[in-house]
Amino acid sequence: MKKLFILGLCLMAVAGASAQKSLVKEVEGKAKGFNADYAAARNQLKPALTNPETQNEAQTWYVAGTVEFGDFDNMYGKQAVGQGKEEEKAAMGRALINGYNYFMTAFPLDTIVEVDKKTGAPKLNKDGSPKTKTKYSKDMVKKLTAHWNDYVSGGQYLWDAKDYDGAYEAWNIYTSMPANPSLGSDAPAVPADTVIGQMCFYQGLAAWQAEKLDVALERFEKAYANNYHSPQMFDYAIGVAAQMKDDPKIIELAETANKLYGDTLSNYILIIINDKINNKKYEEAQTLLEKAISMNPTQAELYDVLGILYQSQNNLEKARENFAKAISMKPDFVKAKFDLGRAIYAQAGAIDEASANLPTEEFNKVRAEKVTPLLKESIPYLEEALNDSTTFDDARLLLRSIYYTLDDAVNLKRIEAM
Numbered sequence: 001m002k003k004l005f006i007l008g009l010c011l012m013a014v015a016g017a018s019a020q021k022s023l024v025k026e027v028e029g030k031a032k033g034f035n036a037d038y039a040a041a042r043n044q045l046k047p048a049l050t051n052p053e054t055q056n057e058a059q060t061w062y063v064a065g066t067v068e069f070g071d072f073d074n075m076y077g078k079q080a081v082g083q084g085k086e087e088e089k090a091a092m093g094r095a096l097i098n099g100y101n102y103f104m105t106a107f108p109l110d111t112i113v114e115v116d117k118k119t120g121a122p123k124l125n126k127d128g129s130p131k132t133k134t135k136y137s138k139d140m141v142k143k144l145t146a147h148w149n150d151y152v153s154g155g156q157y158l159w160d161a162k163d164y165d166g167a168y169e170a171w172n173i174y175t176s177m178p179a180n181p182s183l184g185s186d187a188p189a190v191p192a193d194t195v196i197g198q199m200c201f202y203q204g205l206a207a208w209q210a211e212k213l214d215v216a217l218e219r220f221e222k223a224y225a226n227n228y229h230s231p232q233m234f235d236y237a238i239g240v241a242a243q244m245k246d247d248p249k250i251i252e253l254a255e256t257a258n259k260l261y262g263d264t265l266s267n268y269i270l271i272i273i274n275d276k277i278n279n280k281k282y283e284e285a286q287t288l289l290e291k292a293i294s295m296n297p298t299q300a301e302l303y304d305v306l307g308i309l310y311q312s313q314n315n316l317e318k319a320r321e322n323f324a325k326a327i328s329m330k331p332d333f334v335k336a337k338f339d340l341g342r343a344i345y346a347q348a349g350a351i352d353e354a355s356a357n358l359p360t361e362e363f364n365k366v367r368a369e370k371v372t373p374l375l376k377e378s379i380p381y382l383e384e385a386l387n388d389s390t391t392f393d394d395a396r397l398l399l400r401s402i403y404y405t406l407d408d409a410v411n412l413k414r415i416e417a418m
Contacts, residue, residue: 026044036070036074038067038070038071041067042064042068042071045060045063045067056109058106058107058109058110058111058135058136059135059136060106061103061105062102062106062110062140065099065102065140066143068095068096068099068102069095069096069147071095072099072147075088075091075092076092076150079092089157090161092157093157093158093161093170094163094166096150096151096154096173097166097169097170100144100173103144104182107182110134110135110136110137110140112133137182141182141183141184141186142186144183145177145186148177149174151173152171152174152199154170155168155169155174155206158170159202159205159206162209164206164207164209164210165206165210167202168203168206171202174199175203178191193226193227193228194226194227194228196228197224197226197227198223198228200220200226200228201220201223201230204218204220204222204233204240205236207219208236208240213243213244214244217244217249220237220240224256231261234253234260234261235267238253238254238257238271250271250275251271251272254268254271254275263295266299267301269288270302270305273288273289274305274308276288277305280312282312286309289305298329299329300325300326300327300333300336301326303322303323303326303329303336304322304326304335307319307322307323307326307336307339307343308339310322311339316343316346316350319343320340320343323337323343324340334384334387334388334390335385335390335391337381337382337384337385338381338382338384338385338388338391338394340378341379341382341385341398342394344381345374345375345382345402347374348371348372348378351370352371375402375405376406378398378402379402382395382398382399386399396415399415400412403415
C-alpha cells in the first residue's frame, strides 16, 4: 500500500508539472493573432512564473515577454488610428519594460543540449563540452531590437503618468541595449553621444522627481560626459547638489558651467563668488567680480553680490552703494532690496553698539538722532522683501526687531501674526 501511495504522489507531481507546462503552451497560442486577449493571457500565465516546475524554463519567460510586446503592439496600433485611450499609454510603457525584463530572464535559460539522434548521447564540441543551441533567443533579439526606439516614447508615457521610476527604467533600457551581451552582434548600433547624453539627462530628471538625488546627479554628470551640454542641465545638477547639501559638488559644477557659458550667463560665476565670500577669500572674490562686471556692466545681480562682499568686510557704506545700484538697474529686484534693508539695519546696530557705554542722556540722543532714522529707513526695503518666499523669513525677523525697538505695537502685532 505504501509503495502504491508513493507512486500515486509521484504521478500527481508529474501531472501537476505537465499541467503547468501545458498552461504555458496554451497561453502562447492564445497570445497570437488579431483577436488575442493579452490581459487574460497575462493573468493566466502568472502562476507559471512562480511555479517551481516552470519558473526555470525559458519558454515560460519567453511567452511572458511575447505577451507584453504583443500587448504593446496592439495598443500602439490603436493609438496610431486614433482608437487608443490616453490612459493606456502608461500601460504601453510598462509593457515594454516587462517584456524586456522577461526576455532578460529567458536568455540564460534558453540553452538546449544537442543530442545525437542515433545514439541519444550529447553532441560534443572540440573541447569536449556539450554542444548547445537556443530555441527562443533569435526571436527575442528580433523583438527587442524592433522595439528599441519605442523605449524613448515609452519613457515619455510613464513620465507623463508621473511614474518616474518607470520612465527612468525605460530610458535606461534604451541607453544600455546596444551593449547588451544577450543581443550579440544583432544589438542596435550605439547612437551618437549627444543622443545618449540627452537620454541620461532625461533619466536624471526622472530620478530627481523620484527623489533619488544621488542617482539623478550621477545621470546629469553622465549626460555631460556624453557631450550633452546645456545650461538647463547644469541648473538641475546644481539644484540637486544643493538639495544634497554637497557644497564642493555645487562649486565643481558651477566652475564647469561657467567655463562654457560664463560669457553670456552670470549665475554660475555668482555661485563661485559667493563661495569665495563664505570662505573669506575676499581678494579672489573681488577679482572675479571685477572681471564679471567688466563683461556684464548692467547685470544687477553682480552689484548685489559686490554689496555682499563689502558687507562681509564690514564696509557698510560701500555695501549700501552697490545694493542701491542693483535696485536702480532692476527695480523689482527683491533680494537686493532685502540686502539694502539689512545693510541699513546693520549700520543702526553698529552705531547702537558703539554707544552702549555712553551716559544715558548721550545714548538716548544718539539713538534718537542716528539709530532710529536708520531703522525707519530700512523698513520699506524689508517690507517689500516680505513679498518673496526666499527673503520672507529673514525680513520678518528683522522687522520684528525693528518694530519692537521703535515701540511700534501695531506693526509688531502684524508682523508676529504672519
